[in-house]
Amino acid sequence: MFPKFILSLALAASLFSCQQQAPATSQTDITRQQTAKPYYPGKGEQWERRRPEELGFDGGKLQEAVAWAKTQETTQMPRDFSTQEEIFGKLLGPIPSDRASTNGIILKNGYIVAEWGDTKRPDPTYSVAKSFLSTILGLTLDRGLIEDVHDPVARYVQDGGYASEQNRQITWEHHARQTSEWEGELWGKKHDFVGTEAFGKGERKPRQLQQPGTFYEYNDVRINRFALSLLRLWEKPLAQVLEEKIMDPIGASATWRWVPYQNAYVDIKGKRMPSVSGGTRWGGGLWISTRDEARFGYLFLRKGRWENKQLISEKWVHAATTQRGAVGPDYGYLWWLNTEGKAWPDAPTTSYAALGAGQNTIWLDPEHDLVIVWRWHNGNPNELIKRVLAAVKD
Numbered sequence: 558m559f560p561k562f563i564l565s566l567a568l569a570a571s572l573f574s575c576q577q578q579a580p581a582t583s584q585t586d587i588t589r590q591q592t593a594k595p596y597y598p599g600k601g602e603q604w605e606r607r608r609p610e611e612l613g614f615d616g617g618k619l620q621e622a623v624a625w626a627k628t629q630e631t632t633q634m635p636r637d638f639s640t641q642e643e644i645f646g647k648l649l650g651p652i653p654s655d656r657a658s659t660n661g662i663i664l665k666n667g668y669i670v671a672e673w674g675d676t677k678r679p680d681p682t683y684s685v686a687k688s689f690l691s692t693i694l695g696l697t698l699d700r701g702l703i704e705d706v707h708d709p710v711a712r713y714v715q716d717g718g719y720a721s722e723q724n725r726q727i728t729w730e731h732h733a734r735q736t737s738e739w740e741g742e743l744w745g746k747k748h749d750f751v752g753t754e755a756f757g758k759g760e761r762k763p764r765q766l767q768q769p770g771t772f773y774e775y776n777d778v779r780i781n782r783f784a785l786s787l788l789r790l791w792e793k794p795l796a797q798v799l800e801e802k803i804m805d806p807i808g809a810s811a812t813w814r815w816v817p818y819q820n821a822y823v824d825i826k827g828k829r830m831p832s833v834s835g836g837t838r839w840g841g842g843l844w845i846s847t848r849d850e851a852r853f854g855y856l857f858l859r860k861g862r863w864e865n866k867q868l869i870s871e872k873w874v875h876a877a878t879t880q881r882g883a884v885g886p887d888y889g890y891l892w893w894l895n896t897e898g899k900a901w902p903d904a905p906t907t908s909y910a911a912l913g914a915g916q917n918t919i920w921l922d923p924e925h926d927l928v929i930v931w932r933w934h935n936g937n938p939n940e941l942i943k944r945v946l947a948a949v950k951d
Contacts (some may be wrong), residue, residue, distance in 0.1 A: 629934045630933065652681070656680045660847055662928075684836040684911075685850065685913040692799070696869055698870075709727065711725045734885065738771075773886065814843075861874040918934070922946075
């Protein structure tokens with residue numbers, strides 16, 4: 558009897574111990590359940606917020622990171638865009654009368670854990686638009702309008718833009734790597750960026766053209782030629798393509814616009830259509846809110862899938878955001894990469910970003926399931942990134 562009594566006490570103690578530990582295990586299970594099935598925000602305001610602590614953050618440290626970000630208003634881009642032509646050259650399209658102050662949003666597992674400033678205001682996002690053009694290239698491949706990214710553009714587009722010996726060598730990949738070395742003039746701007754009136758402080762010295770694919774140059778004239786070539790294939794405005802295939806399915810607002818230059822129109826099958834730009838260097842461009850950019854970034858974090866639909870192939874997302882080119886900086890298909898750990902030294906090498914002038918940033922971290930959109934700020938995004946990652950406990 559005595560041994561059985563001792564055994565009963567031991568068993569009771571063991572059960573009591575398990576009961577005491579149950580809440581911790583239960584919380585862990587809840588966290589796992591939250592991350593097992595991806596969360597997708599509903600349309601518009603249907604976007605869940607979570608306390609940072611619920612998703613593995615030190616709430617105090619994250620609050621400190623956001624407080625610091627609020628102090629980093631850009632000094633490079635005036636609120637009234639008054640230096641636009643001085644910096645970039647003669648405008649071809651409209652520019653807003655003013656912009657929002659620095660603002661941002663942080664997503665963890667798709668949930669909003671921090672937000673500051675006016676994140677609903679659609680502002681020009683400058684070269685972040687290039688990553689949207691990259692996405693349209695991916696859609697073009699997914700739908701078989703292009704067989705292979707390595708195909709010459711001249712095989713598909715016969716409008717004279719690829720007729721020369723220099724230009725007929727250019728592939729779709731060359732355009733997406735910024736190594737096309739396309740030669741010519743488009744919308745009143747020449748490929749060489751020579752001339753203060755046309756290019757402002759961004760003008761460049763004359764140089765000899767290189768063979769396509771062998772030389773990297775960040776060049777909006779060539780990117781705009783790329784956009785026109787995509788328009789030729791789709792035979793409908795690229796803003797409409799983006800709206801139908803990406804922005805509407807991810808629940809974006811109705812406030813974003815892809816504004817063309819006044820002279821960037823072509824006739825396609827008897828219809829006058831706008832050709833969009835890959836930035837706001839000469840006005841126009843993609844005008845979009847921080848919240849809509851966060852949705853776009855989250856789509857990529859989910860490898861092109863939104864709820865039960867694959868909007869853009871996982872294959873394209875992987876290629877565009879992990880594979881750097883043979884020449885040039887750490888650059889994918891119109892996305893900035895961190896594979897060398899140089900762009901953002903405190904971030905995982907798997908992270909990547911869409912970047913634009915005025916410090917417009919959409920930064921994605923697959924390792925921690927993070928999206929940070931930060932706009933109109935001063936300096937390298939790494940300064941905020943390292944503060945946010947320092948707040949991650951798990």
